[in-house]
Amino acid sequence: MNEFRQFAGLRFRRQLTSPRVLTYAAAALFVAAVICVSAQAQQGAITAPSAAGLTPSQTARAEELGKRLKCMCGGCDDAAGMCTHSGGNFAGPCDTAKAELKEIGDRVTKGESDDQILQAFVQEYGPTVLIEPPKKGFDLLAWVMPIALPIFAVLLVWGVVTRWRERAAVAPAGGLPVDPALLVRAHRESGDGDE
Amino acid sequence: MDIFGSFALLLAWLLAIYAFIAGIAGIITKRALLIKSARNAGMAVCVLVALAVATLEYFLQTDNFSLAYVAEHSNTALPWYYKFAALWSGQEGSLLWWTFLLSIYVFFALFLNRKRHPELMPYVGVILAGVQIFFLTLNNFVESVNPFRILGAADGTGMMHMARIAEGSGLNPLLQYPEMVIHPPMLYSGYTGFTIPFAFALAALLGRYPGEKWIHITRRWTMVAWTFQTIGILLGAHWAYAVLGWGGYWSWDPVENASLLPWITATAFLHSVMMQEKRGMMKVWNVWLVFSTFMLCILGTMLTRTGLVSSVHAFAESNIGGWFYSFLGIILAVCIVAWYKNRDYLRSDNQLDSLVSRESSFLFNNLILLAACFAVLWGTLFPIFSEWITGNKISVGAPFFNKVNVPIALFLIFLTGVGPLLAWRKTSLDGLRRNFAWPAAVGVASGIAAYIFGFRNFYALICLILSVFVTLTIFSEFYRGARVIAARDHTDLFTAARELTMRNTRRYGGYIVHFGMIVIFIGIMGSAFNKDVEREMHVGDTMTIGPYSLLVQNYDEDTNANYDAQRATMEVFRDGKSVMMLYPERRTYSASQVTETIVAVESSPLRDLYVVYSGISPDTNQPVIHAYLNPLVKWIWFGGVIVVLGTGLAMLPNRRSGIVLRPVETRIGEPITHGGVVAPAVGPITHRASLNE
Numbered sequence: 070m071n072e073f074r075q076f077a078g079l080r081f082r083r084q085l086t087s088p089r090v091l092t093y094a095a096a097a098l099f100v101a102a103v104i105c106v107s108a109q110a111q112q113g114a115i116t117a118p119s120a121a122g123l124t125p126s127q128t129a130r131a132e133e134l135g136k137r138l139k140c141m142c143g144g145c146d147d148a149a150g151m152c153t154h155s156g157g158n159f160a161g162p163c164d165t166a167k168a169e170l171k172e173i174g175d176r177v178t179k180g181e182s183d184d185q186i187l188q189a190f191v192q193e194y195g196p197t198v199l200i201e202p203p204k205k206g207f208d209l210l211a212w213v214m215p216i217a218l219p220i221f222a223v224l225l226v227w228g229v230v231t232r233w234r235e236r237a238a239v240a241p242a243g244g245l246p247v248d249p250a251l252l253v254r255a256h257r258e259s260g261d262g263d264e
Numbered sequence: 265m266d267i268f269g270s271f272a273l274l275l276a277w278l279l280a281i282y283a284f285i286a287g288i289a290g291i292i293t294k295r296a297l298l299i300k301s302a303r304n305a306g307m308a309v310c311v312l313v314a315l316a317v318a319t320l321e322y323f324l325q326t327d328n329f330s331l332a333y334v335a336e337h338s339n340t341a342l343p344w345y346y347k348f349a350a351l352w353s354g355q356e357g358s359l360l361w362w363t364f365l366l367s368i369y370v371f372f373a374l375f376l377n378r379k380r381h382p383e384l385m386p387y388v389g390v391i392l393a394g395v396q397i398f399f400l401t402l403n404n405f406v407e408s409v410n411p412f413r414i415l416g417a418a419d420g421t422g423m424m425h426m427a428r429i430a431e432g433s434g435l436n437p438l439l440q441y442p443e444m445v446i447h448p449p450m451l452y453s454g455y456t457g458f459t460i461p462f463a464f465a466l467a468a469l470l471g472r473y474p475g476e477k478w479i480h481i482t483r484r485w486t487m488v489a490w491t492f493q494t495i496g497i498l499l500g501a502h503w504a505y506a507v508l509g510w511g512g513y514w515s516w517d518p519v520e521n522a523s524l525l526p527w528i529t530a531t532a533f534l535h536s537v538m539m540q541e542k543r544g545m546m547k548v549w550n551v552w553l554v555f556s557t558f559m560l561c562i563l564g565t566m567l568t569r570t571g572l573v574s575s576v577h578a579f580a581e582s583n584i585g586g587w588f589y590s591f592l593g594i595i596l597a598v599c600i601v602a603w604y605k606n607r608d609y610l611r612s613d614n615q616l617d618s619l620v621s622r623e624s625s626f627l628f629n630n631l632i633l634l635a636a637c638f639a640v641l642w643g644t645l646f647p648i649f650s651e652w653i654t655g656n657k658i659s660v661g662a663p664f665f666n667k668v669n670v671p672i673a674l675f676l677i678f679l680t681g682v683g684p685l686l687a688w689r690k691t692s693l694d695g696l697r698r699n700f701a702w703p704a705a706v707g708v709a710s711g712i713a714a715y716i717f718g719f720r721n722f723y724a725l726i727c728l729i730l731s732v733f734v735t736l737t738i739f740s741e742f743y744r745g746a747r748v749i750a751a752r753d754h755t756d757l758f759t760a761a762r763e764l765t766m767r768n769t770r771r772y773g774g775y776i777v778h779f780g781m782i783v784i785f786i787g788i789m790g791s792a793f794n795k796d797v798e799r800e801m802h803v804g805d806t807m808t809i810g811p812y813s814l815l816v817q818n819y820d821e822d823t824n825a826n827y828d829a830q831r832a833t834m835e836v837f838r839d840g841k842s843v844m845m846l847y848p849e850r851r852t853y854s855a856s857q858v859t860e861t862i863v864a865v866e867s868s869p870l871r872d873l874y875v876v877y878s879g880i881s882p883d884t885n886q887p888v889i890h891a892y893l894n895p896l897v898k899w900i901w902f903g904g905v906i907v908v909l910g911t912g913l914a915m916l917p918n919r920r921s922g923i924v925l926r927p928v929e930t931r932i933g934e935p936i937t938h939g940g941v942v943a944p945a946v947g948p949i950t951h952r953a954s955l956n957e
Contacts, residue, residue: 139659139661146661151510153509153890160850160879161798161888164882197657200659200661200664201659201661201664201667202646207653207654208654208656211646215635215643215668218638219635219638226627
């Protein structure tokens with residue numbers, strides 16, 4: 070077992086008992102990370118000019134919806150709420166996006182729910198107006214596959230590994246009969262571990 | 265003169281066909297002269313394509329607008345370096361550029377191995393020639409992508425005459441940016457470079473080349489292509505950030521995704537390659553990873569060039585889709601047949617001993633990378649599937665990709681920390697605890713501290729914890745190795761760390777690449793805290809964003825031959841003190857009459873202040889300023905530099921300490937023998953191992 074550990078590159082254990090430098094490095098990194106992160110967190114939130122007649126919570130909802138609906142001008146692939154129309158004459162939301170945002174604002178004021186508003190847009194423009202595929206019908210596959218396939222793959226790998234291990238148990242690994250002590254020495258003298 | 269270019273291109277096509285046929289004949293008849301002749305033809309293709317490229321470049325530089333390509337993509341006022349870059353700015357030129365870069369790779373692959381691997385190289389030559397034939401056929405015979413098409417006009421009798429116009433329509437202003445001169449060559453060098461590993465893998469399979477040799481040969485080529493692809497992708501992201509003026513660098517556009525896909529599979533290959541080298545496992549997997557990488561390159565080119573999926577920065581739609589479908593079909597068929605007929609050649613030498621081992625961590629690493637690749641590919645192509653099946657056009661936008669890929673990426677970061685420290689074959693729980701306990705503890709502690717300080721984004725918090733954890737495991741690896749060397753050689757830790765790295769460049773170069781990726785991920789994490797303000801601003805108005813106040817001092821205009829610029833002069837204050845001036849611009853290019861944003865960015869490691877002059881609002885006729893505060897973006901570019909340096913290091917050969925013989929006292933006239941061999945009296949020697957190619 071000992072030889073095996075050494076083979077595996079775990080031979081620096083004893084020297085690790087007083088990892089002072091490491092602790093310093095860790096502390097420095099930790100402090101740097103916390104400073105960076107808290108500096109970001111402390112900045113004030115932006116105060117976007119709210120549309121006329123909307124309460125702050127309604128504004129937030131309208132903004133959120135604006136990010137879920139696509140700008141339908143055909144010249145960009147952005148959400149209506151993110152449209153900056155790169156390359157256009159004015160790098161702000163284009164007329165189409167502005168009309169969509171206004172409609173969102175109006176519908177929010179009327180008290181329509183998020184779903185109602187999204188559906189109203191789908192009625193008007195078709196499902197392509199939704200920036201994400203709808204989570205129903207065939208389009209649900211868009212969401213399911215990226216999760217299902219890796220899970221299936223993990224199960225597959227699990228199965229393969231189990232089979233390998235069973236095979237390994239039946240027929241122990243072959244290879245040249247090398248004296249383990251010699252192997253350990255070879256690794257020690259080469260000065261480096263495995264890759 | 266255009267005839268010269270066309271002729272060179274045609275001759276290149278003929279030579280590629282000759283290399284293909286003579287190569288096959290050489291393999292069958294085993295005639296050395298035939299094989300040599302095929303190889304020389306393969307190398308000569310490069311020279312001829314270079315002549316064609318030089319011709320097109322000469323036309324661009326001399327403003328010869330009789331050529332359709334020059335008239336459509338250049339104009340007289342364009343500076344020479346953008347005229348140079350115009351070569352790859354349109355469909356036709358960029359496809360020629362593609363062929364050219366491919367032929368350079370082919371040249372070097374054939375030339376460097378001309379005296380090596382005699383059983384393998386004829387196959388490699390044939391496969392490479394096959395790929396070249398495809399691209400040269402497009403260049404030569406598909407009218408819409410022929411770079412040497414002449415502008416013509418028909419007279420009354422229907423006779424075509426050469427037309428020469430006085431001024432071209434100019435280069436797309438979006439492309440008039442320094443990165444755009446470097447980005448496409450880098451990315452294409454990546455894309456085309458993956459052809460070489462593909463050729464070697466397929467050749468080894470077809471020729472049943474013994475052992476793992478193809479893996480050794482291929483690894484370095486893959487790393488070269490991977491490095492170019494990495495640089496290309498990052499330059500593209502930086503270009504998007506600096507030019508498009510929307511405050512972001514990655515929008516999950518199909519063309520961006522297309523460049524990411526082969527990069528991911530190549531990354532998986534560079535990892536799983538070690539499984540085959542060290543343990544003789546995953547042979548089928550590796551072969552298919554290389555095949556997939558190449559096919560994804562071709563698929564990516566197809567997505568970019570055929571308008572199959574809508575993308576904001578694809579080339580103009582063209583009719584070359586059918587060619588690409590056929591080519592992809594042929595490659596897939598060849599790969600499947602080659603694999604099926606020779607699958608016994610790929611049998612594994614070893615089995616997996618434990619689920620907690622380096623082997624299984626490689627398996628998981630590959631699985632997760634492929635999951636990411638699949639998620640991106642699936643999202644990119646899903647609108648097509650959906651339209652086929654349901655008849656509805658749907659959108660798969662950036663939020664989808666973010667939702668699906670962020671958890672995958674986080675798991676990948678976790679594996680980056682855990683994988684390299686697991687032992688081959690089997691790791692004991694005890695070993696796990698000793699390796700990971702304190703980096704994990706510090707990671708979690710920094711997470712808790714960040715939460716207390718008001719850091720509330722879930723994914724960003726996980727990313728922070730994992731980044732700290734992985735960074736610590738990487739540094740502890742360096743530290744532990746360096747300490748042993750320092751103690752033995754009586755040197756300081758820094759020298760020892762350098763010595764350690766040079767002795768095992770692959771391993772420690774790999775760690776540096778991992779560290780670079782962590783730095784990139786920290787930069788990406790910053791996007792969770794992006795802020796922006798958009799406002800109409802007159803001269804004298806002030807807006808506040810984060811710790812900065814922006815004061816508009818002036819709006820002015822500037823004119824030169826290439827463009828007219830409208831410029832805002834803004835003073836930036838922090839804590840009441842003036843800290844800098846920013847000059848965001850809008851340029852209207854004379855030739856194309858397209859208006860473009862020139863963003864003013866003040867970049868610091870902590871955050872970028874990114875100011876866009878949006879122009880005059882059509883509603884109110886007032887100038888509008890859009891300011892963004894993007895935290896930690898600089899880390900992405902810095903991380904990219906670390907990744908490239910690390911990869912460069914990993915490509916260096918290892919420095920090995922030689923056998924150390926003690927200095928011995930010798931007396932004249934009395935040779936000292938050790939077992940009959942005269943031992944030279946030498947001190948420590950070090951030498952570099954030769955390239956393992």
